[in-house]
Amino acid sequence: MSTLVKNIPALESGNTGQNNNIFSVLITIFGMIFLEFLIMGISLGVLPNYVHGSLGFNNLAVGVVIGLQYAATLCTRHFAGKMADSKGADRRWSPGS
Numbered sequence: 001m002s003t004l005v006k007n008i009p010a011l012e013s014g015n016t017g018q019n020n021n022i023f024s025v026l027i028t029i030f031g032m033i034f035l036e037f038l039i040m041g042i043s044l045g046v047l048p049n050y051v052h053g054s055l056g057f058n059n060l061a062v063g064v065v066i067g068l069q070y071a072a073t074l075c076t077r078h079f080a081g082k083m084a085d086s087k088g089a090d091r092r093w094s095p096g097s
Contacts (some may be wrong), residue, residue: 043069 047069048062 040073 045064051057051062051065052059
């Protein structure tokens with residue numbers, strides 16, 4: 001048994017109940033991260049076609065829209081994470097916060 005497993009009590013061979021709990025928590029976290037990247041990827045795949053095809057703008061406008069989406073993500077991610085850490089996750093979702 002490796003040193004890492006010996007130092008984590010839930011991963012020792014006798015703690016199967018705690019072991020299942022850790023894996024269920026990890027699966028939940030990994031699933032939420034996967035969904036976040038899936039949603040971001042879908043919007044990045046659809047948005048250029050919508051701006052260029054449906055709205056009729058040129059390639060420069062498509063680049064500006066994608067750049068603005070990236071800038072908005074970059075500017076708000078730190079703020080939202082800091083708010084979630086300090087006030088709790090429910091505060092981010094309440095209207096008017």
